[in-house]
Amino acid sequence: MAIDSNMRARLAEQIQCIRQSDDPLNQYFFEKASIANLPKGQHVCHEGSNCSHLAILLNGTARVYKLGENGKEITLYRVGPGESCILTASCILSHIPFPAFAICETDVEAAVVPASDVRRWLSESSAWQDYIFGLVATRLSNIINVVEDVVFRRMDKRIADHLCNRMDKTGHVLLVTHQEIASELGTSREVVSRILKEFELDGMIKVTRGSIELLDPEKLHQKHSER
Amino acid sequence: MAIDSNMRARLAEQIQCIRQSDDPLNQYFFEKASIANLPKGQHVCHEGSNCSHLAILLNGTARVYKLGENGKEITLYRVGPGESCILTASCILSHIPFPAFAICETDVEAAVVPASDVRRWLSESSAWQDYIFGLVATRLSNIINVVEDVVFRRMDKRIADHLCNRMDKTGHVLLVTHQEIASELGTSREVVSRILKEFELDGMIKVTRGSIELLDPEKLHQKHSER
DNA sequence: GCCATGTCTGTGACTAAGTCACACAGGGGT
DNA sequence: ACCCCTGTGTGACTTAGTCACAGACATGGC
Structure with missing residues (x-):
């Protein structure tokens, strides 16, 4: 679906890194992103799969979790509006398969970006770098908090x-x-x-x-x- | 300590991302990096601290761990030769305090790079991007494996x-x-x-x-x- | 409205893991 | 040889997890 000016406004409202009018990301993003709608219960990623796109949520939440052989599960973190799944980005950028599962907990609307652009924009946009590394830091903290919770x-x-x-x-x-x-x-x-x-x-x-x-x-x- | 041609060769041997002769990282790295020696038992980072430099190990290992209030500990991952602590990079790039402890498990020699360059090189060198994101992916996997181990x-x-x-x-x-x-x-x-x-x-x-x-x-x- | 089925909850009996306190053995330094 | 510190083992206990099973409740079909 093409991105009209109403959708641009919504995207800018939700995704903080594309608000700066002087960063090339703005143009790139609106050129390349498309909108996807996923229903509650839809699996986004499976453990071991590769990722062709990065999704940034506009609304709804997705749950990223680990599943043991005995059927037990544990939530690693949740992705909310304005965020993306950093494991997806990590997959894309380092060619390592997705190490967990991700599922839509609610109906989800997302802006979806091709994998090739995720990497290219890192070289060309400091706003994108800040955005991606902000998420990396957040998720590392989230997962370390899970370890702390479980062990201590x-x-x-x-x-x-x-x-x-x-x-x-x-x-x-x-x-x-x-x-x-x-x-x-x-x-x-x-x-x-x-x-x-x-x-x-x-x-x-x-x-x-x-x-x-x-x-x-x-x-x-x-x-x-x-x- | 300045970096002479012997040290350059050692660095290139250990740190894979500075081997490409056509990437600007080579020049930058040798201009800016210095060598540090840390003894076994030296604390590299404390939980809550900020990071002014990124260290890439040339030899030895450092252990990154979480410490509970009751004195219990758990290792998140280890950093070996050719690697750096991705929590340090994450700290630098997103201004979030270091969320764990890091300690030298052996005597350690490291190439140390100022924080300002860590970010700048991401825009200017795809080899550095690959290196940093390779480490991000590895560490996310390491820590998720710890969760899996402990829970399942x-x-x-x-x-x-x-x-x-x-x-x-x-x-x-x-x-x-x-x-x-x-x-x-x-x-x-x-x-x-x-x-x-x-x-x-x-x-x-x-x-x-x-x-x-x-x-x-x-x-x-x-x-x-x-x- | 009734019945069947599936989901959710509670419980008993058990094992595994963790905590706390304490005692003992071994190694190193004086 | 003695003292002190570190490392280890054990008992008694609590917490957490597993397995099996039974009962209650909600939903859908007839």
């Missing part, structure tokens, strides 16, 4: 943290299953059920099928802030 | 894997303590002692103070290859 923190604190983060986004009633929390944090569904039960017995939450209501967010905050 | 694999298999890897480098007798293995893999010294005891009872290794002799590497290989 107890599961009950990680679950409390997770519930608080979701509350910040959607309010006191979370529509989420125990299995979804387990997949997010890389643990077993039974472990999540047991810990949520304890939280309920402590009066911090109310658990019903497919949803969790946070009754005492302060206390949950305290729990995940503990050492 | 049993500790006894991880220890068997570790012992096999060390054997490949130094032979059947490893000079290593239980605590060092624990710090490498992000676990407790007691857990390592118990698992090594089991390996000894199974006839795979012989444990003495400060060293481990691999008696049956084949069987250890089988162990870490199991699901």
Whole structure:
């Protein structure tokens, strides 16, 4: 789909690195990018695949995760509006296959850029360099935080943290299953059920099928802030 | 220290991206790089610090690790000859503080490059781009492998894997303590002692103070290859 | 409205991993 | 030879994870 002036405005609003009028990226980007729409549940990348394009999300979120042989999963990071998946960029720039899975968590609209341009623009646009390296830094930090979480923190604190983060986004009633929390944090569904039960017995939450209501967010905050 | 023609040859031998005679990087690099020597045990970076230079190792290794509040550690990756610490590059390029610790595991000699040049060369040299993005890809993979290891694999298999890897480098007798293995893999010294005891009872290794002799590497290989 | 099926949750029994405290052995320095 | 420090082993405990199974709830088809 061609990019008309309405779409240009939307892209500039969402993608910070193409706002500078004096950078050649502006012209390049609007010449080469196209718009893609992907439905919720669509797999974007599989482990081991190569990447022909880089997608920058305009809306929606994509989840990047690792999948173990035993079916267990863990989320590495999420890609939101204005961001792209740095593993895709890394794939493109170094010819190493994609080392994880990526899936649309919501319906997603993205600006898609051919792989050959991703590299070329690095030489020609400092805004693009800043954008790409900003993402590299963010994702390295994200993934290192996952390592830190998994190795150094107890599961009950990680679950409390997770519930608080979701509350910040959607309010006191979370529509989420125990299995979804387990997949997010890389643990077993039974472990999540047991810990949520304890939280309920402590009066911090109310658990019903497919949803969790946070009754005492302060206390949950305290729990995940503990050492 | 100035770079004479002997050192130029050593640098070209070790650092693959400055071998191309037609890339401007060659001239830039020899103009700007200096040589640093760091002793074993020297801390290179602390968590939260900023980085003024990028170091490319000529020999020796540096260990990049995360340290928990409870004193536990886990190795994220190691930097060897010809490589640099990509978290340093990421720091430099995106102005985010260093998110881990780095320490010299052996005496280290490195070519050191000012931060301002690291960024500038990205625009001017495709060899430097390839080098930096090759490292980005490698380190992202390394760290994702750590997540995978920790979340999906049993500790006894991880220890068997570790012992096999060390054997490949130094032979059947490893000079290593239980605590060092624990710090490498992000676990407790007691857990390592118990698992090594089991390996000894199974006839795979012989444990003495400060060293481990691999008696049956084949069987250890089988162990870490199991699901 | 009822029934079947699939999804979600809870629980028991077990193993694996981690923590804490403590004791002992070995090596190095004086 | 003695002292101190480091490295190791072990017991008792808690936390986390696995496996199997049962029950409740929601949805879709008839």
